Amino acid sequence: MRSASSKDASAFLAFDRSGLAMRASHVLVVILVVAAFGFAAVGAALNDTFYLRLATEALIFGGFALSVDILLGYTGLLSLGHALYFGFGAYVSALVLKETPSFWAAMGAVLAATLVFGFITGLIANRVRGVYFALVTFGIAQVAAKAVYNTRALGASDGLIGIPIVPINLGFMTVMSNAPVAFFLFTLVFVILLYVAAAYLLDTSFGRILGALRVNEHRVPFLGYSTHRARLSIYVFAAIIAALSGALYPMLRGFVSPELMFFTTSGNAVITVVIGGVGTLAGALYGSVILTVLKSVIGTMTEHHLIVIGILFMAVVIFLPKGLMGVIRPRIARRLRGGAR
Amino acid sequence: MTPALQVEGLGVAFGGIRAVDGVSFMAQRQAITTVIGPNGAGKSTLFNLISGQIPPHTGRVALDGVDRTGAPPHLMQRAGLGRSFQITNLFFELTVFENLQLAAQRLEPPRQMLRRIGHGEASLQRVGELVERFSLAAKLGELAGALSHGEQRRLEIAVALAAKPSVLLLDEPTQGMSHGDTADTARLIRDLSRDVTILLIEHDIGLVMDISDHIVVMHQGRMLAEGAPPEVRANPAVKAAYFGDASC
Numbered sequence: 396m397r398s399a400s401s402k403d404a405s406a407f408l409a410f411d412r413s414g415l416a417m418r419a420s421h422v423l424v425v426i427l428v429v430a431a432f433g434f435a436a437v438g439a440a441l442n443d444t445f446y447l448r449l450a451t452e453a454l455i456f457g458g459f460a461l462s463v464d465i466l467l468g469y470t471g472l473l474s475l476g477h478a479l480y481f482g483f484g485a486y487v488s489a490l491v492l493k494e495t496p497s498f499w500a501a502m503g504a505v506l507a508a509t510l511v512f513g514f515i516t517g518l519i520a521n522r523v524r525g526v527y528f529a530l531v532t533f534g535i536a537q538v539a540a541k542a543v544y545n546t547r548a549l550g551a552s553d554g555l556i557g558i559p560i561v562p563i564n565l566g567f568m569t570v571m572s573n574a575p576v577a578f579f580l581f582t583l584v585f586v587i588l589l590y591v592a593a594a595y596l597l598d599t600s601f602g603r604i605l606g607a608l609r610v611n612e613h614r615v616p617f618l619g620y621s622t623h624r625a626r627l628s629i630y631v632f633a634a635i636i637a638a639l640s641g642a643l644y645p646m647l648r649g650f651v652s653p654e655l656m657f658f659t660t661s662g663n664a665v666i667t668v669v670i671g672g673v674g675t676l677a678g679a680l681y682g683s684v685i686l687t688v689l690k691s692v693i694g695t696m697t698e699h700h701l702i703v704i705g706i707l708f709m710a711v712v713i714f715l716p717k718g719l720m721g722v723i724r725p726r727i728a729r730r731l732r733g734g735a736r
Numbered sequence: 737m738t739p740a741l742q743v744e745g746l747g748v749a750f751g752g753i754r755a756v757d758g759v760s761f762m763a764q765r766q767a768i769t770t771v772i773g774p775n776g777a778g779k780s781t782l783f784n785l786i787s788g789q790i791p792p793h794t795g796r797v798a799l800d801g802v803d804r805t806g807a808p809p810h811l812m813q814r815a816g817l818g819r820s821f822q823i824t825n826l827f828f829e830l831t832v833f834e835n836l837q838l839a840a841q842r843l844e845p846p847r848q849m850l851r852r853i854g855h856g857e858a859s860l861q862r863v864g865e866l867v868e869r870f871s872l873a874a875k876l877g878e879l880a881g882a883l884s885h886g887e888q889r890r891l892e893i894a895v896a897l898a899a900k901p902s903v904l905l906l907d908e909p910t911q912g913m914s915h916g917d918t919a920d921t922a923r924l925i926r927d928l929s930r931d932v933t934i935l936l937i938e939h940d941i942g943l944v945m946d947i948s949d950h951i952v953v954m955h956q957g958r959m960l961a962e963g964a965p966p967e968v969r970a971n972p973a974v975k976a977a978y979f980g981d982a983s984c
Contacts, residue, residue: 407863408854410833410877600841600856601849607838610827616809617787617819619842619899 413606417598419727423677431583439576447575449691451582451647457683458586458640460667461593462633468674469597470629471609473529475661476536477637482656484638489555489645498563505642513634521626540656554652558645572646589636594676605629666708672718738801740765740933741903746785746795755781757957768929770936770944773954779937780822783905787819788812818901820892822908828881832872835880836863839898870894886917903933922947
């Protein structure tokens with residue numbers, strides 16, 4: 396063990412389990428990115444469209460699952476209505492793109508609108524704790540989804556269709572949203588940037604307060620931190636991550652529908668995080684890939700693929716309660732700790 | 737000199753029962769003021785009122801001469817009040833280092849909140865001081881939940897002290913400790929009182945008489961007496977209600 400003197404304060408970071416765990420998550424995400432580039436290369440060589448677009452969808456829902464993990468895994472907040480923000484981002488993006496096919500205008504509008512919308516709904520949801528929080532988030536999402544479902548201006552039950560192909564101007568190149576390989580790689584970079592933003596925030600002093608909220612919320616105020624402010628801040632942040640992910644959906648599919656806000660979408664994200672590993676961030680991305688592949692493969696065999704997903708969910712909860720990355724990540728963290736000493 | 741902590745007519749009732757009723761006292765700087773009384777006297781409720789966990793129905797609380805009545809716990813902490821709990825109240829799933837760091841990062845400027853903890857020199861420095869003072873160097877990487885009871889009680893005090901409060905509320909810090917650990921903790925508290933004003937709840941009367949500068953006696957939610965240890969020990973009302981006539 397290292398000498399613990401004040402002269403060598405930075406040596407203490409070897410005892411920072413949360414920081415080590417986050418670095419282990421980075422390793423897992425790097426592996427995923429390398430695999431994704433390999434997949435893109437194979438897809439490009441085979442001139443594939445179907446699997447590349449399926450993988451793009453997996454990444455988009457992976458970004459959404461990230462936001463659920465920020466709340467559930469790092470703050471201890473189970474939202475059963477987080478699809479509200481994913482769908483909100485998708486609708487705002489679709490409305491803007493129908494007016495002007497500008498990626499940056501859509502993203503700017505989604506960011507600004509979600510900041511306001513997330514703050515207002517966050518004020519309501521964060522008035523309660525525990526199971527009541529889950530129920531209130533569920534209720535807010537259901538109300539909003541039904542309102543969208545019955546609003547003719549938003550396409551009602553049909554949703555919004557006819558979203559144009561979007562040229563994404565990156566300065567040095569332009570990515571077309573209908574180009575399978577290019578849009579897949581763009582989505583990969585976009586979702587990884589969301590991961591980096593989330594991972595950075597969770598590894599800051601503010602992020603440690605969130606971890607403390609998850610472990611022992613009642614002690615936190617006596618350390619000088621407002622629990623309400625911290626919960627509301629992370630709620631809005633998670634809403635923005637979800638909405639920015641959702642904003643890519645109409646660019647991929649060319650339409651949005653009220654189902655994006657429904658409980659099934661929220662529930663799928665929770666299942667994704669549980670299968671991938673709650674509180675790992677990387678698990679949200681892996682879980683999304685696994686779930687999307689399983690749905691696709693099993694879906695070709697039977698229309699009752701949800702039964703298989705349900706059984707898989709139960710098996711993971713019983714036999715791998717920490718999820719796949721929850722098993723793998725500690726091993727990487729141990730290696731990193733060994734290397735740090 | 738303005739007292740570090742001033743309590744005037746503090747009171748709260750639960751369903752018609754006055755758990756704390758009109759309690760007034762002052763805690764002088766760099767001194768140990770101890771609140772004693774039988775179980776149910778209202779000592780922990782008094783701590784909850786002072787630290788903002790329960791808003792008082794009557795009276796006022798002043799820290800360093802500034803009225804803080806009704807301020808929530810996080811604002812009381814920022815005003816300079818630290819507290820420990822009767823039942824160990826730590827982040828058991830975090831390491832000893834993470835517990836200390838979390839509490840010490842309050843010393844950092846606000847901009848540090850959005851920076852990685854490795855950049856917070858003041859908090860890491862403070863963790864170093866606490867580790868030495870509380871002999872926790874060998875336990876830094878262990879989960880707080882895996883520590884022995886005595887170590888957890890020490891860590892509880894260290895966490896309460898991390899943000900350098902001017903007033904420290906210690907609620908039965910020696911509860912459940914062995915004789916040796918109790919003596920060590922008594923020495924530690926005496927040592928701490930050189931830097932911070934201490935308000936203590938303690939049941940070990942020998943320890944109380946040994947380390948206290950001022951004693952407040954509570955009985956059935958009210959203040960029965962206060963004074964220096966010899967005065968309290970000689971007080972007939974205290975003898976009757978708390979020590980028992982024959983024992984003093």
